[in-house]
Amino acid sequence: MKNYIILSLLVLACAFTACTKEDSESMGSPTIAQSSLKFSVTQKDGYDNIVYLNSQTSGGYIPFWQYTGGFSKKMLDTINLPFAGNYWIKYTVYTPGGPVGDSTQITVSENDPEYFSSATWNLLANGAEGRTWVWAVDVPTLYCYGNGPGDATTPAWWTNGLSYLQSVGVQNDEMTFDLKGAKNFTFNHNGTITKAIFDLDTTAQTVKITGSDISLGTKATYKIVKLNDNELTLVEQGDGWRNIWLFKRKGYSY
Known part of the structure; x- marks a missing residue:
């Protein structure tokens, strides 16, 4: 038995040696410098x-x-x-x-003027400088989050304002879009910063965020139903319903 074990070890050693030699011979130097x-x-x-x-x-x-x-x-x-x-x-x-x-x-030398020719880019992200959006808690209806029928642009069924946002601790959330070297998205929740990227379809008027999300988001591809210098309304479109988020430019008051 002892001799059999020794013989087996010798066979394995030879096999490993043969493989190593063959591999080293097959690996040459690059054929060009x-x-x-x-x-x-x-x-x-x-x-x-x-x-x-x-x-x-x-x-x-x-x-x-x-x-x-x-x-x-x-x-x-x-x-x-x-x-x-x-x-x-x-x-x-x-x-x-x-x-x-x-x-x-x-x-x-500069961001591509043709690629970013749609006004939607500047309204949402304000070029390399960026634009920060916050909850529109002072919107005239006082409802900035909720849902409604499939064509709603403001919460109609489930309606929420500042008191609800405070109850879940998101009233001070901020999100910033900018075009400084990339399609950057920055989410600030109570001082915790999350860096991510976004993609904007200017034809379909949709925005998709990868690596983070909007405040109280559902990680959906959001439809932009309102966007100007001061207001941003996003919806998650369902079959006959919509979830609705109303944001405003930081610093703007109604």
Whole structure:
């Protein structure tokens, strides 16, 4: 039995050694050097949010581009960087011996005027400066939260105002939308700050928040039914009903 165990251990050791040797022989160095990479990243004259990517490395390698907000595997591609700022564009090709990469930095001078051309962006987020919204507790009806029929724009069935908000501790909640480098959403609940992002569909007039939510929210995609310099009304649309939230610009009084 003792000899059998020793023999088995020797067989396993040889197997591991063989696998290790085979693996090491199959892993070579990249077949091209970084200095052999050829690519260009150029921006459109007068509209530097538009960026042209061009892979020029010889040898038929498939490129892999990485940039803030996306990636591409195309030899030639055009991308849009909608926010002002400095960006690294990473370029990589994959060889039998592994990846080889390089990068270059570009600067986008301003938020894309075409991408953000809808007035809804500015009303909701006020560009890079941002806009903070709070509960509209002094709205004339005094009801800023509740529900109602499917076309309601103010609470009609279940109606709540400041006293209800105080009872659940959310009367001082604040939410800020801004476009400083991204579609940023900041939620402030009694001094606890949550950073998140939002997406705005200016055609459907909807807003979706990822990583946080509005005060007393349901993590829905909210329909914007009223938005001006001072007022924001959001609804969660149901079948014949709506949940309704009335907010106002911080500092505004009715």
